[in-house]
Amino acid sequence: MRKLLSLILALMMVLGLAASAQAVTIGFSQIGQESDWRTANTDSVLKAVEEAGWEMVYSDAQQKQENQVQALRNFISQGVDYILFTGVVSTGWDEVLKEVNEAEIPLILLDRMPEQSTLDNITYAAAFGGDFVEEGRRMAYWTANYVEKIGKSSEELNVVILEGTTGADAATGRQEGIMEVLANYPNLKVIASQTGNFTRAEGQAVMESFLKAHEKIDILLAHNDDMALGAIESIKAAGKDPGEDIIIVGCDSPKTAFDAIIAGDMNATIECTPLYGPFVVDALQKLIAGEEMDKTLIHPEEGCFDAEGGVVYSADGRLSEKAEDKIGERLY
Amino acid sequence: MKKTLISGAFVRSKLFWAIVAELLILLVGFILRPDFLSIQLRTLSDGTTVLFGTPVDIFNRASEITIIAMGMTLVIALGGTDISVGALVAVSGAIALKFLRWDVLVYTTPGDYTVQPYYLVILLPLLTCTLMGLFNGVLIGKLKLQPIIATLILMVGGRGIAQIVTNGKQFTTQYTPFKFIGNGSFLGLPLPILITLVVVLTVVLFVRRTSFGMFVESVGINPNASRVSGLRSDTIIIIVYVLTGLLSGISGLIYSSRISSNDSNNAGLGYEMDAILAVVIGGTSMTGGKFSLLGTVVGSLIIRTITTLVLYFGVVSEAIMAFKALIIAVVIVLQSEPVRNAIAKRRSKRIALGGEARA
Numbered sequence: 001m002r003k004l005l006s007l008i009l010a011l012m013m014v015l016g017l018a019a020s021a022q023a024v025t026i027g028f029s030q031i032g033q034e035s036d037w038r039t040a041n042t043d044s045v046l047k048a049v050e051e052a053g054w055e056m057v058y059s060d061a062q063q064k065q066e067n068q069v070q071a072l073r074n075f076i077s078q079g080v081d082y083i084l085f086t087g088v089v090s091t092g093w094d095e096v097l098k099e100v101n102e103a104e105i106p107l108i109l110l111d112r113m114p115e116q117s118t119l120d121n122i123t124y125a126a127a128f129g130g131d132f133v134e135e136g137r138r139m140a141y142w143t144a145n146y147v148e149k150i151g152k153s154s155e156e157l158n159v160v161i162l163e164g165t166t167g168a169d170a171a172t173g174r175q176e177g178i179m180e181v182l183a184n185y186p187n188l189k190v191i192a193s194q195t196g197n198f199t200r201a202e203g204q205a206v207m208e209s210f211l212k213a214h215e216k217i218d219i220l221l222a223h224n225d226d227m228a229l230g231a232i233e234s235i236k237a238a239g240k241d242p243g244e245d246i247i248i249v250g251c252d253s254p255k256t257a258f259d260a261i262i263a264g265d266m267n268a269t270i271e272c273t274p275l276y277g278p279f280v281v282d283a284l285q286k287l288i289a290g291e292e293m294d295k296t297l298i299h300p301e302e303g304c305f306d307a308e309g310g311v312v313y314s315a316d317g318r319l320s321e322k323a324e325d326k327i328g329e330r331l332y
Numbered sequence: 333m334k335k336t337l338i339s340g341a342f343v344r345s346k347l348f349w350a351i352v353a354e355l356l357i358l359l360v361g362f363i364l365r366p367d368f369l370s371i372q373l374r375t376l377s378d379g380t381t382v383l384f385g386t387p388v389d390i391f392n393r394a395s396e397i398t399i400i401a402m403g404m405t406l407v408i409a410l411g412g413t414d415i416s417v418g419a420l421v422a423v424s425g426a427i428a429l430k431f432l433r434w435d436v437l438v439y440t441t442p443g444d445y446t447v448q449p450y451y452l453v454i455l456l457p458l459l460t461c462t463l464m465g466l467f468n469g470v471l472i473g474k475l476k477l478q479p480i481i482a483t484l485i486l487m488v489g490g491r492g493i494a495q496i497v498t499n500g501k502q503f504t505t506q507y508t509p510f511k512f513i514g515n516g517s518f519l520g521l522p523l524p525i526l527i528t529l530v531v532v533l534t535v536v537l538f539v540r541r542t543s544f545g546m547f548v549e550s551v552g553i554n555p556n557a558s559r560v561s562g563l564r565s566d567t568i569i570i571i572v573y574v575l576t577g578l579l580s581g582i583s584g585l586i587y588s589s590r591i592s593s594n595d596s597n598n599a600g601l602g603y604e605m606d607a608i609l610a611v612v613i614g615g616t617s618m619t620g621g622k623f624s625l626l627g628t629v630v631g632s633l634i635i636r637t638i639t640t641l642v643l644y645f646g647v648v649s650e651a652i653m654a655f656k657a658l659i660i661a662v663v664i665v666l667q668s669e670p671v672r673n674a675i676a677k678r679r680s681k682r683i684a685l686g687g688e689a690r691a
Contacts, residue, residue: 209643
């Protein structure tokens with residue numbers, strides 16, 4: 001009898017757990033497919049939530065704010081338990097996010113944050129995003145330390161920068177970080193800095209002009225790897241050896257950048273990870289368990305990859321890893 | 333050419349002022365830094381010798397727009413517009429890369445991929461774009477839809493199709509024959525320049541050596557009168573949009589070959605506007621009728637020269653758009669009829685009559 005009772009109890013507990021796991025529904029309002037990075041980001045979150053056994057209501061906004069506003073309102077009327085949200089722009093969210101607050105659905109902000117005045121007026125459970133300024137700093141740190149490693153730290157070296165889309169957070173932040181650190185290295189002189197709109201084609205065209213306008217270019221810092229990859233073609237077309245005559249550092253770390261590093265065309269890439277899945281699930285688990293999360297923006301752990309590894313790329317002394325060892329783990 | 337040899341009609345033509353504007357922009361660049369116009373021979377790592385210099389870049393990078401603008405000139409001469417060309421550029425690249433990297437969904441090490449027959453990689457994108465041009469042409473020629481509305485369908489839908497073809501992914505290729513289209517060189521000249529040359533010559537010959545150009549102008553000036561006098565205006569409209577589709581496809585191959593990749597979001601973005609601008613700067617009126625293919629080539633070169641100038645002299649990123657708009661505004665004002673007439677009259681009061689010069 002006692003055995004039966006405990007069996008029933010155990011069964012009820014299992015069923016109860018299963019039911020509670022089933023009961024959690026998460027709404028995810030994503031920007032849409034704009035790049036490989038975004039696709040990897042979406043896939044990562046969807047996969048992690050699915051593996052955790054929760055129900056996911058996914059909404060692709062196709063780069064339109066009105067679609068996202070509609071999606072958030074649908075989430076409210078469907079009565080989802082948690083909302084994951086990446087805003088296509090930073091402004092104009094006050095009204096709809098207040099509605100989310102009134103419906104008492106915990107909100108988790110991902111990647112792109114609404115503007116500060118909005119954040120001050122709403123409550124949210126957690127926020128995850130990249131640290132663009134730090135990424136910029138790391139690009140510059142890696143470069144400075146690499147220059148020292150190859151014994152050129154006493155030489156005057158000319159730096160050109162391919163900026164991202166003018167006004168984009170990632171571009172402004174990375175530029176700020178780069179300039180902040182380069183100020184400590186007077187031998188690394190920025191001679192040109194232009195926007196390449198984060199695209200390969202423009203990165204290529206802008207680098208082509210740089211190569212005509214400036215006789216001596218030693219270092220190229222590109223706000224993303226796509227522009228760096230485009231620039232490599234221009235450098236080859238100018239009869240120079242990318243990676244050798246010109247040190248090339250990019251940001252984002254997709255597989256294509258690893259390929260270029262292994263081929264010796266590029267020197268390093270600073271990671272800007274799209275793989276938000278694991279820590280989003282981690283945060284959700286904490287929230288479901290009733291824990292409070294810190295309201296400050298949490299930055300994911302990110303690395304730096306180059307041909308040989310072992311170059312310091314941050315102020316706190318982190319060491320770069322060898323691209324060849326890590327390419328197998330790349331998902332995007 | 334001596335000044336006396338330039339006829340008054342030519343001085344009053346928009347083509348003349350487009351050429352003057354181009355030369356002025358180049359002159360500004362030359363005065364600021366004489367090496368702006370320098371051209372040198374360089375030997376690349378693979379042993380080929382190429383011409384290297386900003387003027388080469390201008391011709392090279394103007395290729396995509398020039399090729400599309402050849403079709404756009406005829407479209408505008410018909411009194412229409414084709415705003416789907418940018419999206420077609422994306423479609424062309426997406427299909428080419430899809431066929432180059434059939435296995436791409438399963439990632440393999442660089443260089444290790446199966447390649448479809450090369451002719452398919454070239455032909456299929458061109459065929460698809462031609463069919464899309466046919467779609468535009470039928471909507472406009474047969475169903476009499478307004479061109480801007482009819483081509484809006486593919487402007488919006490085209491990028492969607494490109495996304496579907498590639499599952500929203502960006503493929504990369506290292507296949508040398510494909511990379512050669514946009515990055516290769518022949519006789520020291522970048523291949524896109526030579527492709528553009530062939531396209532421009534073919535279109536000019538087709539339009540001016542046959543009566544097709546005259547038909548286009550006739551339909552552009554008065555479609556009803558043309559039809560009544562026995563011209564198959566719908567067929568002419570269809571041919572022009574099909575041609576524009578094909579040319580967008582060629583442009584798309586050059587674009588995707590340059591970056592060895594497809595980019596459904598950014599490939600050809602804004603090309604429709606650049607192409608229309610090139611046509612207008614080149615002296616073809618948006619109301620249709622007479623057109624100048626050579627003017628369009630100059631117009632396209634002006635647009636590219638401005639961009640190159642801006643990059644060469646390092647105008648700050650925030651100011652680029654405003655700076656370009658300023659120069660284009662000056663060029664267009666310079667070309668406006670009152671200004672042209674005023675300058676032409678001042679040059680020689682003898683010239684009182686004479687129509688538009690044609691290329």
